[in-house]
Amino acid sequence: MALNKVECRRCGYKWVVSPDKKDARDLLCKSCRVKPARVVQKGEYRCEAWQGEVDSDLNPIDESGLVLPGVRVCGMKDCVNPKHIVVR
Ligand SMILES: [Zn+2]
Ligand SMILES: [Zn+2]
Structure with missing residues:
Protein backbone atom coordinates (compact mmCIF):
# COMPACT_ATOMS: atom_id res chain seq x y z
CA MET A 1 0.00 0.00 0.00
CA LYS A 35 -0.12 31.10 12.61
CA PRO A 36 -2.69 33.66 13.57
CA ALA A 37 -5.54 33.88 11.09
CA ARG A 38 -9.12 34.99 11.30
CA VAL A 39 -11.82 33.37 9.21
CA VAL A 40 -13.60 35.83 6.96
CA GLN A 41 -16.50 34.98 4.70
CA LYS A 42 -15.87 36.66 1.35
CA GLY A 43 -18.66 35.80 -1.06
CA GLU A 44 -18.46 32.08 -1.65
CA TYR A 45 -14.97 31.90 -0.15
CA ARG A 46 -14.14 31.18 3.41
CA CYS A 47 -10.92 33.12 3.77
CA GLU A 48 -8.37 33.12 6.51
CA ALA A 49 -7.09 36.61 7.01
CA TRP A 50 -3.44 36.96 7.95
CA GLN A 51 -3.00 38.54 11.34
CA GLY A 52 0.73 39.19 11.18
CA GLU A 53 2.91 41.64 9.33
CA VAL A 54 2.26 42.70 5.74
CA ASP A 55 4.60 44.29 3.24
CA SER A 56 4.02 47.61 1.44
CA ASP A 57 1.87 45.81 -1.09
CA LEU A 58 -0.28 44.20 1.63
CA ASN A 59 1.14 40.74 1.03
CA PRO A 60 1.43 38.72 4.22
CA ILE A 61 4.98 38.39 5.50
CA ASP A 62 6.68 36.96 8.53
CA GLU A 63 10.22 36.79 9.84
CA SER A 64 11.22 34.41 7.02
CA GLY A 65 9.70 36.45 4.19
CA LEU A 66 6.61 36.16 2.06
CA VAL A 67 3.89 33.92 3.45
CA LEU A 68 2.41 31.51 0.87
CA PRO A 69 3.47 33.32 -2.29
CA GLY A 70 1.02 32.83 -5.13
CA VAL A 71 -2.17 34.14 -6.66
CA ARG A 72 -5.17 34.42 -4.38
CA VAL A 73 -8.16 33.16 -6.32
CA CYS A 74 -10.44 34.76 -3.76
CA GLY A 75 -8.97 38.19 -4.45
CA MET A 76 -8.01 38.82 -0.85
CA LYS A 77 -4.31 39.64 -0.76
CA ASP A 78 -3.68 38.64 2.80
CA CYS A 79 -5.68 35.42 2.68
CA VAL A 80 -3.68 32.48 4.00
CA ASN A 81 -6.17 29.74 3.23
CA PRO A 82 -3.97 27.42 1.12
CA LYS A 83 -6.96 26.34 -0.93
CA HIS A 84 -7.29 29.88 -2.29
CA ILE A 85 -3.67 30.20 -3.36
CA VAL A 86 -2.47 29.11 -6.78
CA VAL A 87 1.28 28.75 -7.17
CA ARG A 88 2.47 29.39 -10.67
ZN1 LIG B 1 4.74 24.01 7.29
ZN1 LIG C 1 -9.24 33.46 0.50
Missing part, protein backbone atom coordinates in the same frame (compact mmCIF):
# COMPACT_ATOMS: atom_id res chain seq x y z
CA ALA A 2 1.43 3.32 -1.05
CA LEU A 3 1.73 5.92 1.59
CA ASN A 4 0.06 9.16 0.80
CA LYS A 5 2.63 11.86 1.51
CA VAL A 6 1.81 15.49 1.52
CA GLU A 7 4.15 18.42 1.61
CA CYS A 8 3.50 21.62 3.46
CA ARG A 9 2.94 24.43 0.98
CA ARG A 10 4.79 26.83 3.17
CA CYS A 11 7.78 25.18 4.81
CA GLY A 12 8.16 21.97 2.81
CA TYR A 13 7.68 19.69 5.79
CA LYS A 14 6.42 16.28 4.63
CA TRP A 15 4.09 13.96 6.45
CA VAL A 16 1.85 11.01 5.78
CA VAL A 17 -1.91 11.23 5.56
CA SER A 18 -4.50 8.52 5.23
CA PRO A 19 -5.08 7.53 1.57
CA ASP A 20 -8.71 8.61 1.64
CA LYS A 21 -7.70 12.21 2.22
CA LYS A 22 -7.36 13.14 -1.46
CA ASP A 23 -7.75 16.78 -0.74
CA ALA A 24 -4.79 17.04 1.57
CA ARG A 25 -2.18 18.02 -1.00
CA ASP A 26 -2.76 21.72 -0.58
CA LEU A 27 -2.43 21.86 3.12
CA LEU A 28 -0.11 23.34 5.64
CA CYS A 29 1.64 21.44 8.36
CA LYS A 30 0.55 21.84 11.93
CA SER A 31 3.21 24.33 12.85
CA CYS A 32 2.33 26.60 9.93
CA ARG A 33 -1.34 26.24 10.73
CA VAL A 34 -0.99 27.75 14.17
Whole structure:
Protein backbone atom coordinates (compact mmCIF):
# COMPACT_ATOMS: atom_id res chain seq x y z
CA MET A 1 0.00 0.00 0.00
CA ALA A 2 1.43 3.32 -1.05
CA LEU A 3 1.73 5.92 1.59
CA ASN A 4 0.06 9.16 0.80
CA LYS A 5 2.63 11.86 1.51
CA VAL A 6 1.81 15.49 1.52
CA GLU A 7 4.15 18.42 1.61
CA CYS A 8 3.50 21.62 3.46
CA ARG A 9 2.94 24.43 0.98
CA ARG A 10 4.79 26.83 3.17
CA CYS A 11 7.78 25.18 4.81
CA GLY A 12 8.16 21.97 2.81
CA TYR A 13 7.68 19.69 5.79
CA LYS A 14 6.42 16.28 4.63
CA TRP A 15 4.09 13.96 6.45
CA VAL A 16 1.85 11.01 5.78
CA VAL A 17 -1.91 11.23 5.56
CA SER A 18 -4.50 8.52 5.23
CA PRO A 19 -5.08 7.53 1.57
CA ASP A 20 -8.71 8.61 1.64
CA LYS A 21 -7.70 12.21 2.22
CA LYS A 22 -7.36 13.14 -1.46
CA ASP A 23 -7.75 16.78 -0.74
CA ALA A 24 -4.79 17.04 1.57
CA ARG A 25 -2.18 18.02 -1.00
CA ASP A 26 -2.76 21.72 -0.58
CA LEU A 27 -2.43 21.86 3.12
CA LEU A 28 -0.11 23.34 5.64
CA CYS A 29 1.64 21.44 8.36
CA LYS A 30 0.55 21.84 11.93
CA SER A 31 3.21 24.33 12.85
CA CYS A 32 2.33 26.60 9.93
CA ARG A 33 -1.34 26.24 10.73
CA VAL A 34 -0.99 27.75 14.17
CA LYS A 35 -0.12 31.10 12.61
CA PRO A 36 -2.69 33.66 13.57
CA ALA A 37 -5.54 33.88 11.09
CA ARG A 38 -9.12 34.99 11.30
CA VAL A 39 -11.82 33.37 9.21
CA VAL A 40 -13.60 35.83 6.96
CA GLN A 41 -16.50 34.98 4.70
CA LYS A 42 -15.87 36.66 1.35
CA GLY A 43 -18.66 35.80 -1.06
CA GLU A 44 -18.46 32.08 -1.65
CA TYR A 45 -14.97 31.90 -0.15
CA ARG A 46 -14.14 31.18 3.41
CA CYS A 47 -10.92 33.12 3.77
CA GLU A 48 -8.37 33.12 6.51
CA ALA A 49 -7.09 36.61 7.01
CA TRP A 50 -3.44 36.96 7.95
CA GLN A 51 -3.00 38.54 11.34
CA GLY A 52 0.73 39.19 11.18
CA GLU A 53 2.91 41.64 9.33
CA VAL A 54 2.26 42.70 5.74
CA ASP A 55 4.60 44.29 3.24
CA SER A 56 4.02 47.61 1.44
CA ASP A 57 1.87 45.81 -1.09
CA LEU A 58 -0.28 44.20 1.63
CA ASN A 59 1.14 40.74 1.03
CA PRO A 60 1.43 38.72 4.22
CA ILE A 61 4.98 38.39 5.50
CA ASP A 62 6.68 36.96 8.53
CA GLU A 63 10.22 36.79 9.84
CA SER A 64 11.22 34.41 7.02
CA GLY A 65 9.70 36.45 4.19
CA LEU A 66 6.61 36.16 2.06
CA VAL A 67 3.89 33.92 3.45
CA LEU A 68 2.41 31.51 0.87
CA PRO A 69 3.47 33.32 -2.29
CA GLY A 70 1.02 32.83 -5.13
CA VAL A 71 -2.17 34.14 -6.66
CA ARG A 72 -5.17 34.42 -4.38
CA VAL A 73 -8.16 33.16 -6.32
CA CYS A 74 -10.44 34.76 -3.76
CA GLY A 75 -8.97 38.19 -4.45
CA MET A 76 -8.01 38.82 -0.85
CA LYS A 77 -4.31 39.64 -0.76
CA ASP A 78 -3.68 38.64 2.80
CA CYS A 79 -5.68 35.42 2.68
CA VAL A 80 -3.68 32.48 4.00
CA ASN A 81 -6.17 29.74 3.23
CA PRO A 82 -3.97 27.42 1.12
CA LYS A 83 -6.96 26.34 -0.93
CA HIS A 84 -7.29 29.88 -2.29
CA ILE A 85 -3.67 30.20 -3.36
CA VAL A 86 -2.47 29.11 -6.78
CA VAL A 87 1.28 28.75 -7.17
CA ARG A 88 2.47 29.39 -10.67
ZN1 LIG B 1 4.74 24.01 7.29
ZN1 LIG C 1 -9.24 33.46 0.50
